[in-house]
Amino acid sequence: MNDVPSIVSELRLEEEQGHLNKKNIYEDVSKDNFSFVFSANNGDGKPLTDAIKRLANSLSSSIFLQDKNYIVNWINKHGQDTFNIKINQIQKNPCYSLFFNKSSPCNFCPMKTAIHTKRPHSIQITLPDQTNLEITSIPIFLDQKLIGIIQQIQPLQHKNLFQIKNESSIIQTQQTIIENAALGIIVLDTHLNHLSINPAFSGMTGYEHTEIKRHLNKPVYWPDIFSKDIKTEIQRLIQKGHLKMETYFQRKDRSIFPVSIVGSTFIDEKTQEKHLILIIDDITKSKETERELKISQLLLFSLIKNLEKKVKERTHKIEQLLKQKNEFINQLGHDLKNPLGPLINLIPLLIKKETNPHKKEMLHVIQRNTNHIKNLITKTIELEQLNSGNISLHFTCLNLTEMCHESIKRNYHLLKNKDMIIENNLHPSLEVNADKMRIEELYDNIITNAVKYSPNGGTITITGSSTETTVSISIKDTGVGMNKQQLHHVFDEFYKVDPARHDFKSSGLGTAICKRIVEKHGGHIKIESEGIGKGTTVTFTLQKKPLFSNQQKNNASNQKKKNTNGGER
Structure with a gap:
């Protein structure tokens, strides 16, 4: 769906060519809400949903994000202004309450049918104030899992007056996102023909759409060294319906840069052909940060290894010193203990025979000192044995x-x-x-x-x-x-x-x-x-x-x- 100003321009052109009756059909056109509601779960589609949210904030259309239980949990900036709703007002509120003032899901909601058939589904309703609306739900599946629903809501009278060509085509709906996105987006067919690229991708690679279309064998932005791997992943995308990978693209100046790619497939309503949509993010800065982190980790690992080596060397040295100390103490103990034996045995005999009180007291002092030395040596040897494990x-x-x-x-x-x-x-x-x-x-x-x-x-x-x-x-x-x-x-x-x-x-x-x-x-x-x-x-x-x-x-x-x-x- 195009933005409102471009729709008005096309309608005026239709009128000038006589395809419409001459009357004031433009009144309040600028106030009409062309809204897209994304309903997403938290499965494998999260990266794509996050990308869509980033894209949605760059659009001039109203975008809402709700879960499979109808709970609205996000609204883009344009939607907040259009519906006069703030983020803190939508928490845990279902869409049927916010937009239709109901207490339960609307019976007319096309979302369930669209999910069941896995195809776009439209319904027409008339509100109590006689406003006629058409609601179209377009389901998006990733690996057989529902990751979102683009729900287009528009006043029915404008649809009847201004039939927009190919309005049910997913390509037309996505083109608005593609043209205004901050991330690179490309749409291809299964033969890798480029149906659309957005300005962000052109700015990322330096190639215009016409330059890319001239290269039929392989995309010009695929580096030769990575082209085989990229092609393999694209073929897997065609078969399985989803893609998530990191690789490298080549700019027009031949420089190579890292990218993150999230992809999905969809069926063109008009041609019934399978198309591919790829969302590309230049991750040069994150890779540089990752590289710096790896270098820091390597340096830290090297430092730890060196510290471990030093600790091991010091521990071995300490163990050797302790062993030498224990051996020395053990040997010294025995060397000191042996000469004490005769003294310990003789002193009691001398004390017994000595009659002089003064000399006897001196012998008692010698005996106490000798026993103390013996006790100290005995306990030192015992402690050494306990320490050594012998x-x-x-x-x-x-x-x-x-x-x-x-x-x-x-x-x-x-x-x-x-x-x-x-x-x-x-x-x-x-x-x-x-x-x-x-x-x-x-x-x-x-x-x-x-x-x-x-x-x-x-x-x-x-x-x-x-x-x-x-x-x-x-x-x-x-x-x-x-x-x-x-x-x-x-x-x-x-x-x-x-x-x-x-x-x-x-x-x-x-x-x-x-x-x-x-x-x-x-x-x-x-x-x-x-x-x-x-x-x-x-x-x-x-x-x-x-x-x-x-x-x-x-x-x-x-x-x-x-x-x-x-x-x-």
């Missing part, structure tokens, strides 16, 4: 309640010397599969720590809980407590909560060893405190059944090894 665990069924009671008895003299109260509230049936010697050491380390850092007359409370797979033990004291900074470092090797204390009973390795023992069993440990002077709670959780076999257990902690595995409170 230690075997022997899993048996253990009753944690009984083991806790045994640990309390072993440390009874410490509790008695400080008049401390210990409350063992563990349920009698808390059992796990674990290494007995390591669990004994775990209990002893935690309980002796609680005693050392609690005042005389303090209290230690032991509680427990269990799930289907785990058992948790909590040991709470009323001791000196810790602040956040101390809690952060509590598992560091050789860390002491109170660095001013240099007593020989603390090596600074107790909590580090506890952490390693628990992790070796596939569990976890945490230390909590509300602050200085508010006591400390140590909680460890063990699996009821071992997560690994005895052979796998030896190396289990190597996968989770950390550097911050430290000290004693």
